[in-house]
Amino acid sequence: MAVNVTRTRINVPGGVLAFGWLLVVLLPVYYVVLTSLRSMEGFYSSNPLLPPAEPTVDNYGRVLEDDFLRYLLNSVVVTLGTVAITVTVSLMAAYYVVRNGGRLAGLTYKAFLLGLAIPLQATIIPVYYLITRAHLYDTLLAIILPSAAFAIPLTVIILANFLRDVPGELFESMRLDGAGHWRMLFSLVLPLVRPAVVTVAVYDGLQVWNGFLYPLILTQSPDQRVLPLALWSFQGQFQVDIPAVLAAVVLSTLPVLALYIVGRRQLVSGLTAGFGR
Template structure:
């Protein structure tokens, strides 16, 4: 029995190696292409090692306005995260602590938003933004992106806040704490992992959003990174190496955020189901 337990699992090792190839090969192809000239990339293929490594692709990405696109995307992301966190935390707290038919109906209404894709309502959203006088502005991207992120975020925070014991609420009440003090001193600290999950999720939605920036903006000064990548595509050719270099640079901020909040993100997602 002891020798069987210490026997190497060849099937598991083979599966892990295959998964490493699935993840590693595309990542290698992405990074290797950013150090190649466009002519070398087209002739040698995506898996070839760079024979003459160069940083021209990264320089060309910055020269084509990538810094401005990233700045606009950061502004949109910060606005979306601020709105989503503020609204979802308060809404989740009200849904969990207010146990009546109105809170249940409100929660079901938000859950209904999970079944509505943004492509299905893009025309009404466009008309609303135009009527509000917000067309071709960063706010026009922030508002609908935050609205479509709220259902998932409220679901996450409601599940996280249900894990807070009623005994803690009673202890705060006996200590003379009101609703505001209980919210800021008890609920927010204990729901920190859920809040981090909501912040990362909404940031991903804002950073990778394409449909709303495409429909609701048109000027170059309000262009975000997903639309800015079109600068590397012409009518008759595509600068693949420069495009991939821009993708790498645009991914760095999100990668840093993930490294900082990865533990809270995992624990927050584990608490979605609640008790």
């Protein structure tokens, strides 16, 4: 962690750019929050960038009444389910790849590397076909399974890279104690790679939480609707009631925002999992 401490002069161009971009980032956020507090009449008649004369939280009430909590729950189930599957099977695969130095293990690793380059979008038609054939269409499982499959390659690679740093002697001594693969995985590997597991879990979790295409194609009924899709359908449902639609946008962001405030460090490391150096 080397930081350039000698640079004390004020960086003027950097500062200008930094604050300029800050305005760019904050303007839409400001607009969304502000509009979500407007009444319908206020929305038509007032300056959209000035605070409403009579702020109201009615819009939030309307969104919450409209099954918002169910969509939230669906999103939570899909996210936790995907992350649990992904992390569990990826950890096992990473352990195999690292501890079994054979040719097959090498090939496995290469297969996952290749997997990174497959764009998820390109496979939706066959995935749609598979899911309908398996009679999973319009279930949360229909989102979980392919989402996990596409999260696995990167997760395996990151975990494998962490495992490589575990000194071989540790495994050896445990093996001499008569420990099998499963015990090693549980009592040696898991504690050691815990930070990496948190990182990939956050990364995978955010991807799934914000995912749109799979829910769009693989589910249909409101019972199975997840948040990003719910936002999209709120648009049709609330029609011109833009304040309510934007209130839904705000509400859908709150869970992640809460997480961000509580565990910013983990979240940020998770966001750049595997790419930061």
